[in-house]
Structure formats: C-alpha cells, structure tokens
Amino acid sequence: MDKGNELLLELKNISKRFYGSYALKDASFQLRKGEVHILCGENGAGKSTLMKILAGVQGKDGGEILLEGRPVSIGSPLEARELGIAIVFQELSLSPTITVAENLFLNREFGRFFVNRKKMYAESRKILELVGLKCDPNVLLSSLSIAETQLVQIAKALSMNAKIIIMDEPVSSITEEDTDKLFELINGLKRQGVGIIYIDHRIENYKRIGDRVTILRDGCVIETLDVGTATKADIVERMVGREISQLYPKTSKPTKEVKLKVQGLTDDKIKNINLEIYKGEVFGLAGLGGAGRSEILRMIFGANKINRSGIVEIDGKTVRIRSPKDTMKVGMGYVPEDRKLQSLILFRPVSFNLSLAFLDLFGKGPFLNNSKENQIVDEQIRSMQIRMLSKKAAVKELSGGNQQKVVLSRWLINDKLNILLVDEPTRGVDVGVKYEIYKMIDELANAGITILLVTSELSELMGLCDRIAIVREGEISGILERDEFDQTAIMHLCVH
Amino acid sequence: MESLQKKSNFNMSEWMVKYPQLGTGLLFVVLCIIFIIFSPTNKAGDNVFLTAQNWTSILESTAGFSIGAFAMALVLLTGGIDLSAGAVMAFTGMVVAKLMEHTSLPLPLIIVISLGLGLLSGLFNGFIIVRFKVPPFLATLGTAGILQGLGYMIADGKSVYVTNESFTRIFGFGQFLGVPMLAWWTLLFTIIMYLLISKTKFGRRAQAIGGNEEAAHNSGINVSAMKCAAYGIMGLVSAFVVLTTIGRLGSAVPTQGQGYELQFIVAAVLGGTGFSGQGGNVFSVLLGSLVLGVLLNGMTLVGVNYYLQAVIKGLVIIMAVIVTLQLSRKK
C-alpha cells in the first residue's frame, strides 16, 4: 500500500458546544500516514478545540474518532498518549516549578518508584539537542525564556514516539532559525510515517511543510485543499469568507518632528540604546528572540522597575520614568507581547479591561460614572468590531484576535495618545484580524501618532514601517530606511 | 432531554452570574426557616427566633464580622490575605481601653489615635508585602505575632474595664431609633465599602490587581500603593471593629480579636469573594456574615451543644461554599 495514502486518523462529525453555542459543528477531518495536515481558520474557528478533543483534554458532545480504522474513545490525556497521540499545546503547558528534564518526562518518568535521574538527564540532553536547545536539563523551567520554553514543549511532543503529533501554533514564539530547524524535523518525521496536524496563522509557512490544508470557519469544516495547488488567496478567502487584496495598507508618512528620543538606555539586558523617532512614524524593531526588543519597549514605557539608566525625551522634554504612570501621562501607550499574562484581567468582562488604564475618563474624583463608561466602551467595541457572546462575558472567553483588539482599544480610548509601543500585536491572530490591525496602525500613524513596533514577522515590519532598527544582543546593530528594506540585509544585521 | 437540561441550566446559571449573592441568600433563608421551626416559643407565645430582641442580638453579634469581612474582601480582591486583623484588634483595642481609663484625652481623639494605629499596622503589612515580596500569609502572620505581643505588653496581660458609658453605648449596646447602634454601623460600612469597592476607581483598580497584577501594572496602576492601601484599610477597619467588641463587652481583654481574621475570611468567601480577585460584592459578603451570625444564634437558641455547634458550623461553611460555587459556576 502507498504509505502516503494510508489513513491514520479520521474525525467524523465532531461537535462541541460552549454555553449552548457551537465551537465545533459536525467537523470531519482525515489524516494520512506521513502527512503534514495543516488546520487553519480565523481566531475562534475551533482549531484548538478540535485538537484538545483529540488530545483527550476536552470532551466532545458528538461525533466519532477513528484511529487506523478502529473507533476509539479518548477520555483523558493519558489515553491519548497511549493511543500514540502527542500534542504541542497553544498555551504554555509545562510546569515552571520543576526542571526541564522533569517536564520532558512528566508522568512517564524512568524508574519504578524512584525517578532515575541519570537516565532522565541523559535522555533529556538528547531530546533537547534535537530541537537545538542548549540548556542544562536540570535547571528549573521557570528560568527559561518564552521561546526556550516553547522549544521544550516541542521537544516533549517529539520525544513521545507518537504516531500522530499535533502542533498548535508551535512557531508563534520561536525564532526563524528555530523554525527552520523544526521544519526539518517535521520533514524527517514525515518520512518515518508519522502523521502531523499543524496549526499556524502564517500562511507562508504552509508551503514549506504542508501536504494538505483543512480550513475551519465558525466551527465548520469548509474545505480540504492540497497545499501544492492552493494559493494563499484561496485559503484566505475560505477562511474569512471574503477576499483580502492588499495585505499591508501603508499610506502614512512620518513628519520631520522628533517625537520620541531615547539616549543611552541601558539595563542588564540592553546596552546604550539611542533612537530618534518622528511624529507619525511607524518605527520597527527587528531582532532574534531574546535580542532585547521587548525589553526596550518595557524600559521606555517604564514597565520594568529594575535599575536603569538613560534618558527618554518626548517632544524634547526629558521624562522622569519611575512607572508606567509617568509615561502614560505624556500620552504613551503599551501593548505587551503576551496579552494573557501582561494585559488582560481574564475573568473580568470586556468593559472592565477596556477602561482599566484610563479610569479618569469616566468621571472626575474618586467615583466611576458607569453610564459614561458604558457609552465610551460601547463606542469602542463598535468601532473596533470586537466580537463576543455577551458584554458581560469574561474576556478569557473571547478568541485571541478579539482579545488583542481589547488590549489595543484600552489605549485608543485615550484621546491624548501620541506614542504607542506595540509588541507582537499579531501573534496568534488570524489573517482577518491581522489586516484590521495593520489598517489600524496605518490609521494611527496618519493621525500623527508615533508607533514603535516589535514583531517577529519580518514581512510585517517591512510592510508597515517607515524605518527599522535591528537589535542584536541588546544593542542596536543598524537602522534601515524604508527604501533600504531587504530581508537578507536585516537578517544579516540580526545575526552579525 | 437535552433541551430540557439546557433550559434549566441556562436559567439558573444566568441568574447566578447576575446575582452571585443568590446562593448565600438561599442558605440564609433556609437557615432562618429551620430555626423558626425549631425555635422555642416564649411566654407571650412568640417564636423566640423571630423576636425583635433576638434579631437585635443577631445584628449586634454579627456587626463586627460583617464590617471586618468587607475590608477582608478588599484585601482578597487584591490577591492578598490578612491574618493579622485579629491581632490589630487586640493591639489597638488595648490602646483605646488604656487611654480611655488612664488618661483624660477626649474620646474622639482616642478613637482617632486607635484607628490611626490600625491604619499604620495595616500599612506595615502592606510595606513588607510589596517591598520585600513576602507572601501575605506569612507577612501578616508575623505582624500578628508582633501586635499580639504588643497588646499584651500594653495591658500587662490584664483586661481593662471600660466605664465610659457613652462609648459602650455608641459602639456597644446602644440603640438609635429603636435599631441597635451596631446595625447602624454595619449599614454605614456596607454603604461605604460598597461604594469603595464597586463604584470607585480605587475599587476597580483593586479588582484588577487581584485578577492580574502584571496587567494592572502595565495599565499604569500603582500596584504597590494600592496593595498598601488595601492592607491599610483592613487595619483601620479592624481597629474600628474592636471598638464594637469593647463596646459590647464593656471591657478590653488581651485575647480580643483572636480568630476574627478567619471569621472575616469565611464571611468574605461565603459572600462569593475568591482568593484571586473574583467576586467582591459587599452585599453578598454581608449575607455571608449574616449566615454565620444566624447560624450561631440559632444553634444556641435551639440548644445545640457547643461541641456539636463547631461540627455543624464546619459543615455549613463547606456546604455553603459548595452551593455558592456550584450555582454560580457556569457549565
């Protein structure tokens, strides 16, 4: 039999409801041996839910799962593992309080009763080497960066010797280099006949590894296409139900008026950062993971309290930065890279999250004017097209893209906003919302707002920015004008 | 069948989300019914549980717990906990009593001094917690030891009798318009704390901190100051609560306030306040402490043995939390 056509997994009419509304509706899906099957769809389309059902983390309300032709029930993560299904979760799914090695072998430790640490250590080394992570397996997981943690997660799934590996946005927070390495590994696994389900919002990646792509929309499977023949437009159109013609709507032009000036900004992660950014400019920061881009933003905004030196000037006036309050006062806003950890009060409603930073807009004195708050919040929800089940719903129930809109809105309700620091605004966000965010950035720049943008997607930077500064190991290694933008040039400055 | 389940689920959970105090309210009503049924009748043929006298007694004995629980709810909202509330009471209570009996300072001044000391004790907690990142559980436990010791030292281990009648009336057994003073105080604090937690920017920010400290910080909220303020308020309120204890007992005892912190926490949690910023509805918390108050009153009235009372109280606490959680948790 042709290995490539042998059916490994079949999902038939899977349904799942939350609060009575469907997250998945009769979703069917097939995975062959040695295939990389890409799952794509907008935020909230139901991709992760489908995968969680497959991984035994979530129950299903209806439907059937066939593994190599046999119907199986997957009631728990353990059962999934025993059936040969491994998963890289979209959310961090490792424990910070135990070591890297212990995380890798959690619940499948060597040894009968006592953990065989020697063996675990040696095996961990091998596994980590596989994904190119050079860290001591005996350090606590909490000492790793987000990117490293993600690699550990990937390594863990790879080491399961699974028949099916699910990767839910595995590359959203790792570097290009590591992504390349992962894709190589995936190709290797394909050859061994492993079936891989791969979820990613970057359509450019599909061609590099994918065989087929299944598109989900509102919990329904729209179509399965061959990656080889499908164009990006085909996919996008099926995903969002409309066409997105031009991805980067760049219309803004910076003024010649220096808005933000940074001199000699230094702490233990970044060294002597000097920047001059103009009013209405979209200024990008490029760099490899851990280069210190986020740190620069945190420092400018005042989010970090640690000992720092350097001068931040706005409109030629030095700002004494002790806390975000100081920079917010002069009209700065900050969208951190991890919205769940750094921005949102997850179990509070949208309005709570939206109004949090500028409560003073909703009434003078100590009291909040609820009707005024409702009015402004409603306006913002409308203009940003934030979609949710109910206004009272907790923000954690929103899809990633809509959460991101909430975070952005938080700063936009401030009519004094003139500098916006944005860190990875499109991470885990679908194409549709991505486009909305791009448009919004352009609109803001047109309105004279200065934007300092960090994103790991080079194309985004090149499409949106007027200038890009490249950060390497905490230092600026070069600044390019828009007409000098060139992928290889930037990458060169990033690494050396 | 499916639709049936959906329907009933929907109704209940919708209600519970909108009115989280329902669970506690339900419990309150159930307890009242039980005690009405089992309560003895007095000579006039009235159900003793329902007499004005008995409700005066319930309101008086619950006042301190309610007031303290409001402040504790605020602390819980910021993601903290305060185990020193009882010790603050022991300490400031002794100061009040000593100043009242051994100096001729005017009463208002004495009260201001003691509230000030309560505030300071709370701020001290807050300082340790935000400056040195000591877990609130430990920080406040340590402070509790310190203040308890100071309280003993001030009083030399003895109780102090409070003879100032206007004090014992205002904070103790006095009445105004036929309603116990302590009920008025409860009302006052209910309003103040309701406004503070649910209607002010301060309250909003406190809730944000408990929900996600880093997010609150990144939104320009001065997390350290807010936390200090929450503990400060807790200290100040504790210092107020002990006034009611002293008022009711007519004396300050060195062990006063012992275990109050736990009562505050229990009442706050029965009122739907979580340990990381959920809930925080002052009216629910009031209901929570009324549940405790009615329970203790009713059990004594019905003649339940003291040891059994402890057992029942434990059971009721657990069941109450279960009911509240189960009802308010959406599927």
Added chain:
Amino acid sequence: MESLQKKSNFNMSEWMVKYPQLGTGLLFVVLCIIFIIFSPTNKAGDNVFLTAQNWTSILESTAGFSIGAFAMALVLLTGGIDLSAGAVMAFTGMVVAKLMEHTSLPLPLIIVISLGLGLLSGLFNGFIIVRFKVPPFLATLGTAGILQGLGYMIADGKSVYVTNESFTRIFGFGQFLGVPMLAWWTLLFTIIMYLLISKTKFGRRAQAIGGNEEAAHNSGINVSAMKCAAYGIMGLVSAFVVLTTIGRLGSAVPTQGQGYELQFIVAAVLGGTGFSGQGGNVFSVLLGSLVLGVLLNGMTLVGVNYYLQAVIKGLVIIMAVIVTLQLSRKK
C-alpha cells in the same frame, strides 16, 4: 564598581539557587550564637543552651513541627494549604487516648486506627477540594471545625490521661542509643519525606501540579488523585504528630494541635517552600522548624519576657522570610 557588584551578586545568587537552605541555615547559626552568648550557665559552669539536655529538649519539642511541616510542604507543593492539620491532631489524638485507656486493643492496632482516621480526614479534605473545587483554605477550615468539635465530643471536653509507658516512651521521652526517640522519628520522616518529595515520581508530579495544574493534567497526571493523596498524607502525618504530643505530655488534651497547622506552614515556608509549588526541599524545611524550635527554647532560657517573645517570634518570621527570599531570588 559595576563589575564588583556583579561578581558578588553572582556568587551569592548562584549559591542560593543551588542551596536554597543557606538562608535558613544562616539564620539558624545566628540564633544559636546569640543564645550561646546570652544563655545562663548552670552550676557545673556549663552554658545551659549547649547542654545535651537542652538539645534533647529542643529536638523533642521540634520533632512534631518538623514532621508536620514536611507534609505541609507537600501540600503547598500541590498549590494547596491545609488548615485542618491541628484539628486532625485534636481528633485522632483523642481517639488514640480513649482507645488506649478504655479498651484493651493492642497498641499497634490503636495506632493504625488513628493513622487511618487521620488519612481519612485528609482524604475528606482532598475530596471536597477536588470534587467541588472549594478553595483549600476554606475547605480545610471547615473540616477543622468539624474535627475539633468531634474531638471535644469524644472526650466531653476533658483531657485523657495516658498511662501506657511503652507508648509514652516510644513517642515521647524515650531514648535510643542516647538519642531521643523523637529525634529518631524526625530523622525517619526526614528521609521518607525527602525520598517521597524529591526522588519519587509521586513527588515530582506533585510539584508539577503546584506549578501549573493544567499542564500536569495535560500530561495525563490524575491531578485529583494526586491532590487527594497529598491531603491524605497530611492527615496521616498529623495523626502521627499527635502521637508525639501525647507521648510527650502523657495525656491527650482537647485543645491539642491548636495552631499547629500555622506552625507547619511557617516552618515549611521558612524552609523555602512557596505557595504555588516552589521549593519543597525537605532539609530546608527541617532547618526552618529548627529555627523556630531554637528560637522558642532560647528565648525561654534567656528569660525574655513572655509578651516580648511573641513580638520577637513575629519579627524573626518576617525577617527570615525576607532573608530567604532576598538571597534566593535571582536578580
């Protein structure tokens, strides 16, 4: 200057991360030195603090705290807390004493019964916590009330005299090879709990839960069962600890165990255990409880005023946690 600072920082933090017990150890040494200096000398001219007798006494009085603190560390590792440990002691202790004095059951059986009851109490906690998602703080507080009440009921609030000499020797004041039995018990539990927490699959999984419950669940760990087990062990260990209390006192008192739960928590935290799965080194916890033991012993020896003792203890707890945290926290 910069490089200097960096260097010293590096050394300290590296060390502290590798050997988190250093902070507590330092404190222990400092306390010992202070008490050696201020200790009275006995008639033979020996420093009383340093006499074998005094250290026997320290070891005996610390044993229960250490053993309980190990189990508490386990509970903390799973992200929980157990406020019922003291009440479990009150309850099972009374059962042991009553069975010993009023029945002719063989001692081993009695002990097994009481450990079994402790285990059950703990499992009950675990059940409520995992089945109904009641916050551990409240669930165990409720259980504490129930068990405390039951303990009183069993003995009608009276203490029970325990005459079984072999019991009071084995669990109380007996010695073996010149070393107090209680020190042997401590050693035994140190080893068992060290192996359990740091070396077994169970322990590693428990710690994973405290760090990220969902991740542990996603790894196929039966989080509910693990948590139940942790509380069960805490209950069982509490039931053991009360044997040492009874053994030392030669009697079971209805209030036995009161406040022990807090001591366990303090010792565990002084030993670097956090409230969400950090730390959990059994040797550090042992040091933590020795710090408390030496502190109390030394203060009594030096003749510190009773009230001042509470103040100092509070201060030391706070300072100890600050030192431990500051040293072990990487810059």
Added chain:
Amino acid sequence: ACGGSTNKSNEAKPSSSAGASGTAAPDNSDLIKDGIGTDFGFGPIGHDMEGLVKRMGAKAEGLKIGISVSTQENDWMVEWVKSLKKMCETNGLECIVTDAQGKPEKQVEDLKSLQNQNVDGIILFPQEEKSLVQVLGQLEGKIPVVPTIPIDGAKVAAYIDVNQQLKGELGATALKAAFNGEQGNILVFDLVGRVDFAINRIEGFTRAVEKIPNLKIVETQSYGTAEEYLSATKNILASREEINAIYTPYGVSMVAAAQALKQMNRKDVKIVGVDGDVVILGLLKEGWITGTNPQSPQQNGSIGLFTLLRLINGENVQSPVWEPPAYAALWATPENAEDFSMKLWGRAPVGSN
C-alpha cells in the same frame, strides 16, 4: 477593721465543707503551727515567710526558684506571678519565671528548661493538669515541685489543695438565700476545655443544688470566648425564659454574663460563681452579680512558696497543704465588694467611681 467583713463573708458558707465535698478535711495545722504572720486582711491565718527564711539560714542563700505559669493572659495569673516575684525578691531569692503561653507542651518544655537551669525548686501553676503528670514523674526526686492546685495522679513532694467543691457549694448556698424559697432555674456555664477545677466547682455546685428543693439546673452550656458567652447569655435568656440564675465557675464567663445582664438591664437574673478581679467586683458592686468567691492570687502563690521553702529546708510537709478555709470560703457581695477589691488588688473595683 477587717474582721467585720470576714465574719460577714463567713456567714454565707457552710460551717464545715468536709462532709459535703467528700474530700479530706482541710488541715491547716501545719500553717497554724508556723503561725503567725502575714495578714492578708481576711483573718489571722497566714504564714511567716520571713521567719522561715531566717530559720533556713545558709540554706536560703543563693536559692534559685523556678516559677512555671500557665499563661499571662488574665489578671489573676499576672498578679500571681507578680506577687511571687515580689515575695522572692523581699526574701533575697533568685527566681526564674517561665510562661507556657497557654500551651501544655510549652509548659512541659518550661519545666525541663528550669531543670536544665538547675533551679532548687519549682512552683507550678498548671495549664492542663493531666499533661504534667508525666514530666512531674521525671522530675520526682530531682527537684521539689509544688503545684499550687492539685494535679491528679502527679507525684510531687507536696501540693496545695483548694477545696473547689466548697466553692461550688458556696454558690448554691448564696442562691438559696437569694431566692429565699422561690423557684430558681439555673443556667450553668462550663468551659470548653473542661479542666479539673471547673469540673469540681460545678460538681460541688450541682450536689449542693440537688439538696435545695427550690433550685434546679435547667441548662448547661460551654463556650470559648467572652463574646460567645455574652451572646449566649442573651440568646439563652431569651429562649429559656424560666432561667433566672447563672452559675459561672470562672471569671471570663462571669464578666460576660454580667455584662449581658447589664445591657439588657435585668437584675432579676442572679449570677453567682467563682473569681473576683476588679472588673467582677465592679459589676458585683453595681449589683449585676449576686455574689462570688474571689480568689486571692497572692495567697495562693504565697502558700506555694512557703511550702516549697519548707521542702527545701528538709522539713516534713504533709501533702496536700490545704488552702486555709478562711480563704477558700471568702464570699463577696455587692456590699463588701469594695472592701474585697482594696484588700485583694489594692485598688477600688472598676466602674464604681
């Protein structure tokens, strides 16, 4: 001046408690032999501490006395320690005080610590009697220990006994007089942790009440804190209207119950019991309490020290050493409350100014 009150208070008590309590008759011949001495204001019985110290001569020099006290959380215990310290000081004795802070385990440690410090003798006020038996057994023969209340089954050189049952009887007798033939329905407040002294007092009270036809115990409850007793008094009086008397075997419940009556303005309910600090005596004077048996901490401590010194001196002490009946049977009433307060505490009762 003092005789008057003594006689008055003696009237209320049964002339001899021996029969009723069933324990051995208090025999104070020892004390009476020694004679003489300090007048606490309630009669001529006392003991000549100075005389004893003189008699001991060199043996009294450099003596280290250990004092192990249960707690310092109430006036009585604080005064007990203070008076003992003062007595030691005036007689040139060194003393080391340890406080068990309410914890039985701590008291065991304290006794061992005192032993480690080579004290010559220990005066002990127990936190929890039964839990000391074992450690006292270990100290037996090594260091003389004198508990100032009885510890059942403990092996000690000598202990001070207090006729607790008599104290209970006093209450019953007082109620009998107060009700004067009318029906009295009594609420008894026990302690949550039922220590021997309370049990014995209540037992004595119960027995005596059984012999009085118009008195009846209709309810017994126990609570922990003053506030609980306060609320309970109000609640129980509301739900059990027939109750018109309360017996409280110790101070905390007495203050709380009296305070409740005061707040409810009910003088028809009669409180009797044991203990009499300035607060209680104040409430007594105001008439919220009918009568009480005040206990003198100075006197209890002083018998303890006196007995211990005699033991150290090698004298033959017959144990138990009974608290002199004149003290055991003190009875304070609203009329003599002020007098008692001045004599016991050196200050006026609180609240009477």
